[in-house]
Amino acid sequence: MSQPKIYIQAAEQVSIQQPLSQQWMSEPILTDQLLATATVPNYRDFIDPREARRMGGLIKRALVTTLKVLRDTGVEHPDAFITGTSIGSLDYTERFLDALDESEEALSPTYFMQSPHNTVGSALAIHTRSHGYNTTYSHGACSFDWAVMDAWIQMQLGKIRTALVGGYEEMTQDYFELLQKTGYVGQPGMAPCAEMSMSMMLNTQCSDNCLCQLAGVAMGNLAYRERMRQQLAQMLNAAHLTAADVSAVMTGKNGNPDNDACYDGIVDDLLPGVPLLRYKHLFGENYTASAMGVYAAAHCLAQGMVPDCLQEQPRLFKPCAILLVNQMDQQEYSLMLLTKI
């Protein structure tokens, strides 16, 4: 099988940082809030206000990052829309649950209709009238990573050439409080729990505006460490790189000791001593936070620099390849290798 190269043509975000902008690279917004909501862009630039009124926040943010990417890449109808969201339209789900607590009679279907996880991905297709492949992964902290994996697989198979891949998550006060009790977010010293929307265009064709190459992606179970090492070796080999070419590893460290120790273990296994980057203190923690890691790494490679705000031990260097490591419940992981063009 001939292996097509895959490029990240564009990537846009709405998060704690300035929306639809890379301003965070020079002027990062840091917050000490435990729960931080997304900074909303001007929706009117992208969505008819009458249409926007009928949409939940999650869908609006997903649509805006998607439409920006479609506009910037000129890809009107990508071959696939592949969505990662662990909890989907949480706000509407809880509103329907609240109504259900009152009574099972005389319920309005409005909130229910937007509650399934695939509402986001299908809203993107409905809005853009795109009939191509469309699916949604809801696999906790690896939801976005599986969406990337799916696009990768189908590009290898020659089934698709362009894919709009996104990670979208929202948060409510009630759900945050539950997650805080479980220890997942809201602990002292942790990155804020946050909302995020990140859309990117994967394309098998390289164009002038491409940010970087997606050189490899792999998923697995942390019980099988040897396989994880093999996956990285294969990934590097396919990209004609060696371990020494990896400029940095971007981890999902968030200030929670259990979570962070897990990453230290993985990095020691894979690439001991390599400079470490992190992004969750800037973009926040949530299930599809890994999308923000890919977004940040792609823009670093495109600009040929890594801002101090991402570095554990700041120094000046020109990144060639960044390995992204993401773990879920200290049981599962994803690896993604991004390289400069």
Added chain:
Amino acid sequence: MIEPIYITGAGVVSAIGVGKEQTLSALNAGTTGIGTMAYLDSCHRDIPVGEVKLSNDEMVQMLGVDNDPLFTRTALLGRLALREALDQAGLTRDMLADVHLVSSTTVGGMDRREQNHAQEKTCDRLHAVMGTHSCGNSTQMIAAQFGQFASLSTVSTACSSATNAVITGANMLRCGLADIVVVGGSESLSKFHLNGFNALMILDRQQCRPFDRDRAGLNLGEGAAYLVLETARSVKARGVTPLCRLAGYGNACDAFHQTASSPDGEGAYRAMSEALEMAGMKPADIDYINAHGTGTPNNDLSESQAIKRLFGPEIPPVSSTKSFTGHTTSASGTIEAVFCLLALEHHFLPVNLNWQNAMEEGIVPVAEPRQAELRNILSNAFGFGGNDSSMIFTIDHA
């Protein structure tokens, strides 16, 4: 044509039984599993549902595990079906390092969250874990009993979820990422989605009547089903006998409306066409269509249009087995796939129960059970948001 993908194991749980044997006898006898609510705690007792006739405690006992307050009904159903699929394929705990699992659900842990939601503000950690049990946690909980899979993944595209899990798994095999992938879905009934569908006014107060002129909506059901997909190389190396082949599949988006299908069934038409093309088949090669056939006025008309567009005047026998199980939403794709496997193996056309009068512009389903030598079956699953998917199962008769 694609390189062959074999199915070497299958497990199923639905309102018509636990396991393939009970399922087969109910399908042959034309015995529906839809009836009065016995396990779901809802005030809508007048709405018929396709419940699995087991309490959670009974399922825990059947699984031979210690009870855990965190168990969800979705996970227990999933475990029963997954166990049967793994057993049939001869996959034991020590082999799972090379076996991937792609599971699907939308309800996930909603059955537990809705019980506690009113007390969540003051709940303890255990109930917080319960309240935040996600679709991915559901897959982890289903898998945990059997060992450490090579990877876990969760697809959630509402009513087409399980079919899309099959597609992901099949693509993983074709890409060389795996030799064995177990795919499927699990979904329990919940007050949440029963009330949601009820508010949408698409639940029939009687037994659902797919493709009937007087159809008045769907009945919700629950269950789980898993298929073991395997490459030719692995089948040969392990010396296992395949049940049938997954010959093709398609996924397309109707891109029309969040909860309604387009009048011309564009998404459905594209999904079926793509599956045929991948299988290298013509419409005339299809011997039976297991329709999505929910029983709602909208779906059955839209699906009829799509089938007529693709098949022209020569429409193969069609039936909706949702008249047996109710609409098992995220599990329906693989539950119905197992029905197709049974039809291929035992040479019969599953009947479309409760059908009496032809609908205008609609297809006429198989209303009487009959024997038939089947080679190729097309199975449809369409979801909210227009996430439409189809797959084709083929048996290679010696």
